[in-house]
Amino acid sequence: MLYYLFQYLESEFSLTGASVFQFITFRSAMAFILSLLVSTIFGKKIINYLRRQQVGETVRDLGLDGQVQKTGTPTMGGVIIILATLIPVLLLAKLENIYILLLLITTVWMGLIGFADDYIKVFKKDKAGLKGKFKVLGQVGLGVIVGSMLYFHPNVTIKEQLPVSEQVVQVDGKKKVFGEAHKSTKTTVPFLKDNELDYAKAFSFLGEGYGKYGWIVFIFVAVFIVTGVSNGANLTDGIDGLAAGSSAIMVITLAIFAWVSGNIIFADYLDVMYIPKSGEMTVFILAFAGALIGFLWYNTYPAQVFMGDTGSLTIGGIIAVIAIAIRKELLLPILAGIFVVENLSVILQVSWFKYTKKKFGEGRRIFKMSPLHHHYQKLNYHESKIVVRFWIVGILLAVFTIVTLKLR
Numbered sequence: 001m002l003y004y005l006f007q008y009l010e011s012e013f014s015l016t017g018a019s020v021f022q023f024i025t026f027r028s029a030m031a032f033i034l035s036l037l038v039s040t041i042f043g044k045k046i047i048n049y050l051r052r053q054q055v056g057e058t059v060r061d062l063g064l065d066g067q068v069q070k071t072g073t074p075t076m077g078g079v080i081i082i083l084a085t086l087i088p089v090l091l092l093a094k095l096e097n098i099y100i101l102l103l104l105i106t107t108v109w110m111g112l113i114g115f116a117d118d119y120i121k122v123f124k125k126d127k128a129g130l131k132g133k134f135k136v137l138g139q140v141g142l143g144v145i146v147g148s149m150l151y152f153h154p155n156v157t158i159k160e161q162l163p164v165s166e167q168v169v170q171v172d173g174k175k176k177v178f179g180e181a182h183k184s185t186k187t188t189v190p191f192l193k194d195n196e197l198d199y200a201k202a203f204s205f206l207g208e209g210y211g212k213y214g215w216i217v218f219i220f221v222a223v224f225i226v227t228g229v230s231n232g233a234n235l236t237d238g239i240d241g242l243a244a245g246s247s248a249i250m251v252i253t254l255a256i257f258a259w260v261s262g263n264i265i266f267a268d269y270l271d272v273m274y275i276p277k278s279g280e281m282t283v284f285i286l287a288f289a290g291a292l293i294g295f296l297w298y299n300t301y302p303a304q305v306f307m308g309d310t311g312s313l314t315i316g317g318i319i320a321v322i323a324i325a326i327r328k329e330l331l332l333p334i335l336a337g338i339f340v341v342e343n344l345s346v347i348l349q350v351s352w353f354k355y356t357k358k359k360f361g362e363g364r365r366i367f368k369m370s371p372l373h374h375h376y377q378k379l380n381y382h383e384s385k386i387v388v389r390f391w392i393v394g395i396l397l398a399v400f401t402i403v404t405l406k407l408r
Contacts, residue, residue: 002091003027021092024259024279031088031287039084039294046083047298047305050074055122073303076118077295078311081244082111084291085284093283098155099325103284103318106142110230110317113138114309121308129309139230139317143223146321150222151215157181158327159264159274177268181276185214187327188273190334190404196273197330225329226320232339233316235346235371239383240303241296242373246338246394247315248292253335253398254322255285260405261326270405273327281322288318301384335401338394345372 003021010018020026051074085107093100117130150156159178167177185199199221200214237243260266262279292315298304307315319336323329333340349370357363368378376386 003094024262024282027092028255028259028282028286031092031283032290034088034091035084035287035290036294038087039080039291040297042083043077043080043294043298043305046080047074047077050076050305070303073306075122075306075308076115076310077299077305078111078114078118078307078309078314080298080305081288081291081295081307081311082107082314084294085288088287088290089284092287094280097277097280098149098153099278099281100284102146102149102325103281103321105145106317106321107314109138109142109145110314111310114311114313117309117313135313136227139227140223142317142321143226144219146226146324147215147219147222150325151183151185151218155277156183157276158184158186159276160184160186161268161271161274178264178274185218186273187330190331191407221329222324225324225332226317228343229320229323229332229336229339230313230316232336232343233319234309234312235342236339236373237307237312238371238373239377239387240301241299242387242390243312243315244292244296244299244307245387245391247319248289248296249391249394249398250319250335251285251289251292251322253401254319254326254328255282255289256402257328258282258285258322258326261328272405275326278326281325285322301387331401331404334397334404337397338390342371342373345370345375 006015006018006021009015010021055074055076086104089100089104095101095104113130113135117135120126121129159181161177162179186196187199189195189197198214199217200212202214202217233243233247236246258281259279260270260272261275262277262281264274266272267274295307295311299307316339320329320332323332323335345367348366352366353363367375369375373386373390377383
């Protein structure tokens with residue numbers, strides 16, 4: 001809204017300084033600061049409201065140190081993250097931008113699924129929450145929407161670098177490095193010199209014209225990524241500050257990728273896929289990062305509020321959609337390594353337990369408890385130590401992810 005206001009003031013009245021709102025970097029910085037202020041200032045009011053409404057966490061006694069004492073801590077704090085993200089975005093972003101619209105849809109969609117789950121747990125006193133099939137259905141539905149919009153919407157295009165022989169100096173003195181914008185199902189593959197993969201080639205066995213079926217694979221990938229990452233974020237939300245802090249690291253890294261992908265100069269310099277209009281996502285991403293960091297003010301040990309599924313499912317969904325939109329989803333196993341490991345620890349634990357129970361008549365475990373952070377709690381590591389060490393690993397993974405821009 002402020003973007004359009006200052007655009008009008010500049011065009012109609014030549015207001016001094018109004019043009020600064022045209023710069024993505026300025027609006028992104030403002031969005032970060034504003035979301036940080038909203039989450040910290042109004043976060044306390046929301047926590048007090050949740051406490052008055054007795055929206056408290058019911059904690060099962062799993063034998064973990066300090067766990068029972070957390071009973072009654074307000075949950076559904078993901079509302080803080082959502083509001084602190086949406087307010088700056090609505091004020092500062094170009095709302096007609098397809099990528100901003102997609103992220104707004106993702107935030108509301110996953111927020112409602114998470115809210116429904118938390119509502120059932122808190123007010124219906126059903127610890128199981130929303131049935132798993134409905135969660136998965138919601139995640140799959142979002143994946144289909146995301147994949148379809150990114151494939152079929154006319155404003156979602158990429159520009160590929162021209163061969164050196166075709167790069168020419170134009171009349172205005174600028175060098176034409178990129179070809180014309182076009183639809184594509186290509187994505188970025190890390191570590192390879194020719195680091196692009198076209199999903200449409202999955203149908204190359206059909207012969208000429210196979211590309212028209214690429215949308216099927218593209219949507220399937222979107223569904224898989226959205227479901228996997230949102231569940232990973234959900235599983236990581238187990239101890240104070242772990243999910244929010246780890247996610248903030250990932251989100252700031254994605255902000256760098258989004259800005260570079262949407263800037264033709266840096267896309268050329270770093271030899272990455274140029275995606276027109278994707279740079280606008282930086283405004284949303286930094287607002288989201290500010291909201292996560294502000295939420296940490298109240299969520300670090302000992303937590304004054306839990307994000308609940310309202311927050312964790314939303315966080316995972318947003319991270320997944322950003323990565324898909326900037327064609328960096330194949331980097332998620334590295335960048336979101338914390339989520340991946342937490343997911344794998346549960347899958348391995350459950351699978352091994354079922355296998356050994358069937359084979360030996362007695363279930364055996366790989367970890368003392370899963371997800372992985374609970375394993376370290378069982379080893380008597382303090383929550384704070386576990387969280388900070390996970391953050392350190394997350395930072396190392398983020399740096400390594402950024403390095404892949406040139407590591408080929």
